[in-house]
Amino acid sequence: MKTDDPQYVSVLSMNDQGPAPEAAIVRDIIKRGSIVAPLLIGLSAVFWGVNGAWSSAYGVVLVLGNFAVAAWMVSYTARISYALMMGATLFGYIFRLAVIAAAVFFVRNATWVELVPLCMTIVITHVGLLFWEMRYISLSLAFPGLKPKHVASPTVQDSTSN
């Protein structure tokens, strides 16, 4: 680390005041989650009854809440410094896992909880929504490169003008 150089700025002390992409991603994920949730809850209701439906709804809320908290932590701390963002991401991972574990442990003996649909909903919703979002993002990242640029070629211009 070159600490004697007056021009040297550590990347960890830098911050990002621009728009937070995480918030946009999570907004998309929550939008899609609200589309998928009735389907999952309905399936759980068919196989596990009313308790299954409640458990599934609880699972969806846990996953979407987890995404929202993760995005908020990253976007909030990125405005302060990358070092804080790093800490928030790494410790946030442990914190959010602990919160999810506690949220499941506290309700595991409740009368309205069926563990199998709850756990299945947590995994399926988390992974499924991420794949859906990834597909959208990869397309939106790739498309500008793949899209043919609308360059007005002289030939085309000539043919259209005539």
Place this chain on the structure above:
Amino acid sequence: MEALTRIAHASIRVAADLTPAEAKANAAAQMAGLAYGLAAIGPGIGIGMIFGKAIEAMARQPESAGMVRTTMFLGVAFTEALALIGFVAFILLKFA
């Protein structure tokens, strides 16, 4: 290492006083907890690596920080899914 050996010996002594069914349930609980702990290690390392590389990329190209953060967030969320799967396996093994 000595502490681990002591714990193992204590567990064996405790297990000797239990019925086979209780010993099996005990072992299942211990293994489920161990599996969850092990399942959380990999994603922890993965998230650290993703974040390290993202910081490196943002340091090299600050103008692409938005794109880097987008892919970083998705990568972190995917890696976290592994820990969630470990947690779910633990819950299902232990309580279902």
